[in-house]
Amino acid sequence: MSRVLLIEDDEAVRDGLQLALTRQGHTVHAAGTGEQGLGRLPEADVVVLDLMLPGMDGFEVCRRIRAEGDLPIIMLTARDDDMDVVAGLEAGADDYVVKPVRARVLEARIRAVLRRGTTTDARPRPEGDDYRGLTIDRAGLVVSKNGRTIGLTPTELRLLLELSSSPGRVLSRQQLLEAVWEHGYLGDSRLVDACVQRLRAKIEDDPAGPLYIQTVRGFGYRFGPL
Amino acid sequence: MRSLRTRLLLAFALLTTVTAAAVAGGMYVNARDVIVQQTQDAAVRTMTDRVSTARLQLPPSGDGLIGVLSDRDTSAKIVYNGQSFGDQNLRVSPELRAEVRTGRVAWQRVSGGGSIWLVVGMAPVNRATNRPYGVELYTQRRMDNEDQRVNQLATIAWGLGAASLVLAMTLAWLAARGVLRPVRDLDMAAHRLGLGDLTTRVPVRGTDELAGVARTFNVTASALEHQVGELRRFVADVSHELRTPLAAMTAVADILDEEAPNLPGDAGQAARLVSQETRNLTRLVDDLMEISRFDSGTAGLALDAVDLAAAITATLHTRGWLDMVETRLPPIVAPVDRRRLDVIVANLVGNALRHGAAPVSVTLDAFPGWVVITVSDNGKGLPAEVLPHVFDRFYKADTARSRSEGSGLGLAIAWENAHLHHGTLVAANRPDGGAVFTLRLPSGTTS
Numbered sequence: 001m002s003r004v005l006l007i008e009d010d011e012a013v014r015d016g017l018q019l020a021l022t023r024q025g026h027t028v029h030a031a032g033t034g035e036q037g038l039g040r041l042p043e044a045d046v047v048v049l050d051l052m053l054p055g056m057d058g059f060e061v062c063r064r065i066r067a068e069g070d071l072p073i074i075m076l077t078a079r080d081d082d083m084d085v086v087a088g089l090e091a092g093a094d095d096y097v098v099k100p101v102r103a104r105v106l107e108a109r110i111r112a113v114l115r116r117g118t119t120t121d122a123r124p125r126p127e128g129d130d131y132r133g134l135t136i137d138r139a140g141l142v143v144s145k146n147g148r149t150i151g152l153t154p155t156e157l158r159l160l161l162e163l164s165s166s167p168g169r170v171l172s173r174q175q176l177l178e179a180v181w182e183h184g185y186l187g188d189s190r191l192v193d194a195c196v197q198r199l200r201a202k203i204e205d206d207p208a209g210p211l212y213i214q215t216v217r218g219f220g221y222r223f224g225p226l
Numbered sequence: 227m228r229s230l231r232t233r234l235l236l237a238f239a240l241l242t243t244v245t246a247a248a249v250a251g252g253m254y255v256n257a258r259d260v261i262v263q264q265t266q267d268a269a270v271r272t273m274t275d276r277v278s279t280a281r282l283q284l285p286p287s288g289d290g291l292i293g294v295l296s297d298r299d300t301s302a303k304i305v306y307n308g309q310s311f312g313d314q315n316l317r318v319s320p321e322l323r324a325e326v327r328t329g330r331v332a333w334q335r336v337s338g339g340g341s342i343w344l345v346v347g348m349a350p351v352n353r354a355t356n357r358p359y360g361v362e363l364y365t366q367r368r369m370d371n372e373d374q375r376v377n378q379l380a381t382i383a384w385g386l387g388a389a390s391l392v393l394a395m396t397l398a399w400l401a402a403r404g405v406l407r408p409v410r411d412l413d414m415a416a417h418r419l420g421l422g423d424l425t426t427r428v429p430v431r432g433t434d435e436l437a438g439v440a441r442t443f444n445v446t447a448s449a450l451e452h453q454v455g456e457l458r459r460f461v462a463d464v465s466h467e468l469r470t471p472l473a474a475m476t477a478v479a480d481i482l483d484e485e486a487p488n489l490p491g492d493a494g495q496a497a498r499l500v501s502q503e504t505r506n507l508t509r510l511v512d513d514l515m516e517i518s519r520f521d522s523g524t525a526g527l528a529l530d531a532v533d534l535a536a537a538i539t540a541t542l543h544t545r546g547w548l549d550m551v552e553t554r555l556p557p558i559v560a561p562v563d564r565r566r567l568d569v570i571v572a573n574l575v576g577n578a579l580r581h582g583a584a585p586v587s588v589t590l591d592a593f594p595g596w597v598v599i600t601v602s603d604n605g606k607g608l609p610a611e612v613l614p615h616v617f618d619r620f621y622k623a624d625t626a627r628s629r630s631e632g633s634g635l636g637l638a639i640a641w642e643n644a645h646l647h648h649g650t651l652v653a654a655n656r657p658d659g660g661a662v663f664t665l666r667l668p669s670g671t672t673s
Contacts, residue, residue: 010470010474012474013470013473013474016473016474016476016477016478017477019477019481020478078466078469078470078473099469099470099472099473100469100475100477100508101473101476102480103476103479103480103481104480184544185537185568186544186564186568218531
């Protein structure tokens with residue numbers, strides 16, 4: 001199974017989640033502070049991160065993890081405060097759950113975020129598809145721009161694959177939430193918006209005037225037309 | 227009820243009437259007396275002048291003296307030795323006659339033939355003997371001119387009185403409005419405060435007593451707002467503090483559920499109980515947090531054009547209720563908050579399934595400007611005494627009802643959500659039995 005790095009300051013919550021996730025078959029490394037957690041990143045496949053931490057707060061931890069790599073991050077927030085969620089997503093989190101959370105729900109989110117990093121394309125094409133300088137290798141899960149590889153988180157990658165699989169077609173936020181995040185009916189569309197922003201920052205020449213991922217006001221997003 | 231405005235106007239009217247009557251009436255009486263007095267004096271003076279210039283012969287020959295005493299407006303009569311000469315229509319009352327015989331110049335006002343007459347009488351005295359000649363002279367003069375002048379005066383007095391009354395009423399109305407506007411402002415503000423708008427304040431104008439009342443009202447409202455705010459914050463803080471231990475318990479509750487069948491007897495039952503109650507407590511705390519957000523005004527509305535039929539179906543589907551509920555859901559799109567609509571529908575249907583009897587039905591209709599969602603059941607309906615309280619927080623219709631069936635906040639939250647959408651949610655009983663909850667939401671169209 002996967003290796004989960006759990007960064008949570010409350011001992012009881014930390015122990016409870018560690019117990020439950022371990023029981024589901026994950027290897028759980030627990031840390032009580034952001035500083036401790038950052039030291040254990042190489043041992044993890046996914047980070048479950050509490051936002052309210054003493055010392056370095058969750059948002060800062062989130063930014064540091066993003067600066068180092070594309071490790072998936074699931075935020076654990078005690079408040080479903082809009083500002084917290086938005087700030088966390090902007091800091092680079094892939095998904096979030098609101099405490100108290102059932103172990104089952106958190107487990108499902110962990111699985112979903114990890115699945116995004118695995119290939120689903122049965123037709124490997126080593127050269128990849130080229131979209132005006134943006135090359136997407138659907139089998140190898142590598143994206144490059146003008147020959148230079150771009151580091152994408154699994155969520156960003158899956159979102160790009162989803163959109164580019166049908167260029168020119170508009171996908172609603174709801175459709176993207178179900179396809180990429182595997183969220184049910186009441187998913188939070190801000191997840192999509194935040195991820196689109198991050199993706200644009202990485203692949204677009206001008207993120208404010210995007211070429212690849214275009215917004216269709218009132219409907220959703222569209223890949224192209226190029 | 228007689229309003230303050232009416233009372234003020236009445237008081238002003240009364241005051242004006244009394245003042246005008248006193249002033250105008252006094253002037254009128256005074257002026258009338260002066261006019262009458264002047265006329266009488268003039269008449270008496272004319273007569274004595276004429277008598278003093280005439281040469282009196284005894285017995286009086288009549289015509290000569292009559293001629294001297296009469297003129298265009300005045301007729302005369304002479305009485306001597308029981309005989310009378312001159313104007314025989316001139317009637318002299320016994321009182322006047324008695325007065326004249328004492329040697330004084332006397333007069334009397336009499337009415338007759340539709341006019342007022344002034345009758346003046348005198349009995350000339352022989353200056354040499356200082357004895358009366360025994361002749362009585364009377365003149366009669368019509369007073370109509372003076373009467374007209376007096377009537378004119380009365381009309382003017384009435385007119386002035388009426389005009390001052392109108393003026394006074396206008397001033398009173400203006401004064402009443404000036405006084406009553408702050409009173410009305412206060413009344414409306416107190417009403418709003420009573421309805422729960424604790425931010426209500428009234429403008430303080432000037433430095434009078436009403437301004438003092440307005441200031442006191444504002445201070446009281448501020449204090450109330452502060453205290454209610456403290457209470458609400460306390461509830462929010464308590465709910466928030468409960469979340470951390472609950473987070474730990476919720477994380478491991480599933481383990482208890484999974485292990486319960488393997489635990490011996492009581493332990494298994496205890497494990498299930500703890501697990502179930504942890505979930506109930508979580509729901510209660512979530513609902514408390516939700517209510518806190520409504521109370522503090524931080525509940526936000528994220529409107530989307532939503533296919534209501536699909537949304538309601540999804541709500542029923544995710545809770546496994548699709549097979550238990552009859553639906554009539556035509557395709558209608560309206561601007562709603564997807565999550566909040568889910569909360570409303572889930573609470574109403576959950577409530578119907580728990581407390582009503584099958585079949586529970588959900589219908590959707592569009593009217594101009596509104597969309598209407600109804601949730602009805604075929605149970606006994608809501609007792610009359612419950613109906614007004616059905617959306618109250620923690621209101622228990624049946625005191626014997628098991629606590630674990632819901633947080634007791636579900637319908638209150640549904641109501642708050644409906645109002646956040648600027649819609650309404652009402653409960654009623656159907657004529658043929660069963661309760662019906664009707665949710666009306668703005669459809670976003672301007673028709």
